[in-house]
Amino acid sequence: MxxxxxxxxxxxxxxxxxxxxxxxxxxxxxxxxxxxxxxxxxxxxxxxxxxxxxxxxxxxxxxxxxxxxxxxxxxxxxxxxxxxxxxxxxxxxxxxxxxxxxxxxxxxxxxxxxxxxxxxxxxxxxxxRGEIVAERAAPRRTDARPGVPGQSQAQRVARFLTPREREVLTRLARGESTQTLAKAMGVTRSTARSHVQSVLSKLGVHSQREAVIEAARHGLVSVETGEWLAG
Incomplete structure (x- = not known):
C-alpha cells in the first residue's frame, strides 16, 4: 500500500x-x-x-x-x-x-x-532509542470524563454516545456491515442505519471507516477485538 x-x-x-x-x-x-x-x-x-x-x-x-x-x-x-x-x-x-x-x-x-x-x-x-522492551503490560482503559484537560474531542464526545451507539461503534470496529449488526442487535436495517448515522454525527465524520479510525486513534475502541476502551 x-x-x-x-x-x-x-x-x-x-x-x-x-x-x-x-x-x-x-x-x-x-x-x-x-x-x-x-x-x-x-x-x-x-x-x-x-x-x-x-x-x-x-x-x-x-x-x-x-x-x-x-x-x-x-x-x-x-x-x-x-x-x-x-x-x-x-x-x-x-x-x-x-x-x-x-x-x-x-x-x-x-x-x-x-x-x-x-x-x-x-x-x-x-x-x-535502542532499548529492548519486553514488559508484560495490561491495557489501560481511557478515562473519558468530560472536561478533563488534554482530552480529545472524540473522547469527550464518547460520554454522550448511548449504550446502543457504543455497541454500533464496536461492531463497526470488528468490520460488521450494517445488515450484520442489525441482525446481531435484533433491530431493522433502517434502525441500524439510524444508529450508525448518529454515531457519525457525534464523532464529526462522514463514513463508517472514518468513525472507526477516529475512535481507534483516540483509544475509544480496540479495532482488534471491538472492545470498548473508554470506560
Missing amino acids: TPRTNRTDEAPSVVVCDDHRVFTESLSLVLADAGYAVVGQVDSPAELLAVLRARRADLCLIDLNFPGTTALEWMPRLRAVAPATRFVLLTGYLEPAVLAAGLTAGVRGFAHKGQQAGDILAVLRRVG
Missing part, C-alpha cells in the same frame, strides 16, 4: 504489518501524527518482505498472528533482508512464552494490541 506520509531525512521511518486493514490505517495515522514517516502498510509478512527489500525502515510494527503463519516464523527472512530494522511485535498475548520466543527471534519490543495508541508509541520510541 502507498505510504501515508512522505519521508523526511529527520523522521524515523516505520512500516506497519497487520492483516486487520482498519487497525493498520488507524495506527499509521497515529504514527504520522507523532512525526514518523510511514514508508509502508502491508497485510502479510510476505508483502512486508518485499517492502523491506525495496525501502529502508528504521522500525517495523508487526502483528504476531497471520492466517496460516506467525511473525516469528518470518523473522529470520525479515531480519536477513533488513538487519538494521528494529521489530516491535503487536500481540494480544503478552505471555512469558511469547516474550521469550520473540526475543530469541530478534524482536526488540512488544506492545499489547489492546493498549492505547500512546502506549504503543511509547514502546516504539524506546525501541527506536
Whole structure:
C-alpha cells in the first residue's frame, strides 16, 4: 500500500504489518501524527518482505498472528533482508512464552494490541532509542470524563454516545456491515442505519471507516477485538 506520509531525512521511518486493514490505517495515522514517516502498510509478512527489500525502515510494527503463519516464523527472512530494522511485535498475548520466543527471534519490543495508541508509541520510541522492551503490560482503559484537560474531542464526545451507539461503534470496529449488526442487535436495517448515522454525527465524520479510525486513534475502541476502551 502507498505510504501515508512522505519521508523526511529527520523522521524515523516505520512500516506497519497487520492483516486487520482498519487497525493498520488507524495506527499509521497515529504514527504520522507523532512525526514518523510511514514508508509502508502491508497485510502479510510476505508483502512486508518485499517492502523491506525495496525501502529502508528504521522500525517495523508487526502483528504476531497471520492466517496460516506467525511473525516469528518470518523473522529470520525479515531480519536477513533488513538487519538494521528494529521489530516491535503487536500481540494480544503478552505471555512469558511469547516474550521469550520473540526475543530469541530478534524482536526488540512488544506492545499489547489492546493498549492505547500512546502506549504503543511509547514502546516504539524506546525501541527506536535502542532499548529492548519486553514488559508484560495490561491495557489501560481511557478515562473519558468530560472536561478533563488534554482530552480529545472524540473522547469527550464518547460520554454522550448511548449504550446502543457504543455497541454500533464496536461492531463497526470488528468490520460488521450494517445488515450484520442489525441482525446481531435484533433491530431493522433502517434502525441500524439510524444508529450508525448518529454515531457519525457525534464523532464529526462522514463514513463508517472514518468513525472507526477516529475512535481507534483516540483509544475509544480496540479495532482488534471491538472492545470498548473508554470506560
